[in-house]
Amino acid sequence: MLNRPDKDALRAMLESQVQEKLQHDPDAVTTYAAQPVPDRKPYTSKPTVQDKAFQKEIEQMRVDAEAGVIHTPQREPQDESAPSLRLDDYPDL
Helix, strand or coil, rough: CCCCCCHHHHHHHHHHHHHHHHHHCHHHCCCCCCCCCCCCCCCCCCCHHHHHHHHHHHHHHHHHHHHHCCCCCCCCCCCCCCCCCHHHHHCCC
16 A cells, blocks of 8 residues: 655655755746736626627618618508408597
């Protein structure tokens, strides 16, 4: 069965190996300056599908306005037998 060293024994062994290496080769360890902690960026929410569709529609309207295209809403033809709710049906309102 293997006899494993505890943490303190490992630390002592590694420390002695580092000291021995530094005695033979002093340039073996290079120290660097610590990197500054980066600034946190402010939270920005990702655009939703609706936001993207809205922006696309606005952009299309701008392009159409620059091109001089005028869109008029087209009403679907209504069936005369189908009931409809129009203000003309209620003259006293």
